[in-house]
Amino acid sequence: MAEYKWPAMAERSWIGKRVSRLDGPQKSGGRAKYGSDMNPAQLLHGAILTSPYAHAKINSIDTSAAKASPGVTAVITIEDAGKEIQWEGTIIAAVAAETEAQARDAARKIKVDWQVLPHLVQDDDLGKAGSRAKPAGEKIQGDPDAAKTGAAFRMSGEYGIPVLTHCCLEPHGQVIQWKGDEIVSWSSTQSVSNYAGDLGGQIEVPATAIKVHQDHIGGGFGSKFQSDQWGAFCAQLSKQSGGRPVKFFLDRNVELMIAGNRPSHYAKITLGADNAGKITLWESDSWSSGGFAGGNIPPIPYVFTKIANQRLSHNAVSTNNGPQRAWRAPNHPQASYLTCAAIDDLAAKMGKDPLEVFLANFDLTARGDAYTRQLKKAAKLIDWAGNWKGRGKNRQGHIAHGLGIGVATWGGAGHDSRATARIHPDGTVELECGTQDLGTGTRTIMTQVAAETLGLPMDAIRLKIGENAYPPSGASGGSTTAGGVSSSTRIATTDVLNLLFEQLSSSLDNTPAANLEARNGRIQVKGNPAKGMSWREACRKLASPIEALGHNNPRNPRGLNTGGAAGVQVAKVSVDTETGVVTLDKIVAVQDCGLILNPKTAESQVYGAMIMSVCGALYEERIVDELTGRMLNADMEFYKLAGAPDIGEMVVEMEIDPENDARGVIGLGEPPVISGIAAIGNAVANAIGVRVPMVPLTPRRVLDAMNGNGRIS
């Protein structure tokens, strides 16, 4: 049985090193090709007609003018007469034409007779939801009534966090060619290996007839797991256009309306604590909406799951908005905000420093030691002791300063992944895997692992990913990719190296394979480097290429990967009390993440996640108009993202040490995106002296809260 465990920290050549991402030059120079960049010969362009109404019935559709429009090659009706549509942006029909402009012209000529129906698009006021709110049950633990009566301190507050859209910069879409019996797709997908089966299921074509290519993807964040209806109708348009390829990507406005969003969460929360500051009671009435299908129950109380006495009730609100999709750490940022804001408010009620209250209650979490260690580190990095003053007590003129805390937990164990490693007699090495690089650095870490295992430089490894012809590997979601592909790569390269060792044994005095090692471009006898040969010389002894398939089975990850990341973030803000403008001065992340394959790209993940948190805390939200049922900011002027000047100083402290390293690889996509909103929200409350209940913390909401009008709806 081969030994797959990671080499000891001190003995690593590539793993754990700050290696620059391999596709960096291609991306920086605009050479990297995305699905939306593909321009195959004879390309046609797609365009769509969407519903302008949030809720309406189609009386009739007339596509005759569109079919007769110049340049049109195919018109498909997606929703038929009689259909009741439930959100703005629903795709009604699609057109293919010689040019994009001609396709748009034709789509505009499609006539739809609508019967407009009443809608509900806003979800912040449960009282207005009526029958659209569906109770999702009540959960009781311990004796909440007694805890409420007996609590030395009690705090009640309400908190809200709105719907965000994924706003991937590369919109959803693809170029597809359906010619004869074969389909070729250049898609924008988080799941190269599963795309063909998903698309094939929609259009009744065997997965084996569908080839998927994707070198790069311009953002997914959980919204690009499926082939989607646009994959299906784009394929149909191609088929109906004589097998010419068709390019269709969503326009920005439709992208923001229908291509995924993070559900809202609202909660009225009561906390109780004893004289020592120990939390004894959690009560919450929560509601959420992720569109027409309703909303998820948030995982609250978040992290502090062991609060003895709890009563929770939840309502899922169905609204006439585009449907939710997984959004980087689904439901966790919302739950972290709701929970950490309530604990921060409890500390204020007790007149205590929230740092002390969080520390005093970490035994109510699954990993109290980790959170205690991390919060102490974060507090030091932001000089909590020197900077913290009570709520509303740190003012210089009209500028108020504050500090706040947020906590996070995530799994992140590796997914099911297969990779093939192949050594050729000329010494070249191929590594094939049906995974995808979302920009997290997947290419880079796989190459590091392969080079490490084979004792070669990184440029000796020819890595091939992004095609479904390669061994299947899981979708990139839930921080599962790093663990999955690093483990399958480690197993494949270890096994193929053992095959090489076995073939070399006779050339090296019959040294058993177990006593050989690959180091510094040589195959040599362990403990006797002089006895060996160069890699190329060794490979020349092969009669034909050798290969091995590595499989990371999540049920038996062989110690190579695991789940369970903990993180703490602490924010420092300044608030202009005259304008209500919040400035993030500094944010610190302390994150454990097992064995860090590449600190440089790992830190980038954390920086990026913190910046996303700044967006969510201060700027971005979907705004829908109850009167018209329409999204008012389906664009990038008013769907606000932070820019380069808006993000303040960022400090990332990755916990790299033997204890964490021994846990194996843990994915890092989700953990750092969870707690930043809570930290910033709490820092603003600390600065201005009152809670701003609803995020993002826009100037108006800040001023309203300071004037005693803070509310969630």
Place this chain on the structure above:
Amino acid sequence: MSSPKEQDKHKGSKGEVSRRGFLEVTSAGGAAAATVVLDQPAGAQSRTQAGARIAGPGPVAITLNVNGKMLKVSVEPRETLLDTLRGPLDHTGAKRVCDRGTCGACTVMMDGKSVYSCTVLAIDAQGSKIETVEGLTADLKNDALVNAFVEHDAQQCGYCTPGFMVAAKMLLKETPKPTYAEVKAGLSGNLCRCGTYVGLRNAVLGAAQGGRA
């Protein structure tokens, strides 16, 4: 969030009317000009009595100077420079993200000034020197700014990165030794969703300190 330079991007570099400028003109009472354009027979290029150049509405043959090469292409007058570059000219470094002059992913240089190519009509770019990210980083391996982007990991998914590259080239051309505040301002006309601003800021500062960008 906007820098003075960002304002320049809304105009064609030679004072010609960009798409946004066109909208401003028409909303100020210039609708008659648009009507004249639409009244012309398809495929025609002609002049009004007053001498204004008329193109379209059908495709017209134009020549664009892209990265030093004269490229012939047939476009409808309503087509943006961005779509012409990405489609028929297959220069896909510039990306279409917001398609309305907000995000900067489509940034190119026209006559040495950065512009949002989604706000410039292709026909208005005739006679201008257009430089795309591919041209501005022609020597990819030895480009100091590319190397700084890589060294400081100024990209994740990479879809916004080419736009930032052009913006950074513009910044360092005008301000070779920028302060930290100038770097932030110089990058403020572009947006990133993955959150690469830390790497971007460090990359531009690093390249400037190296004095080679």
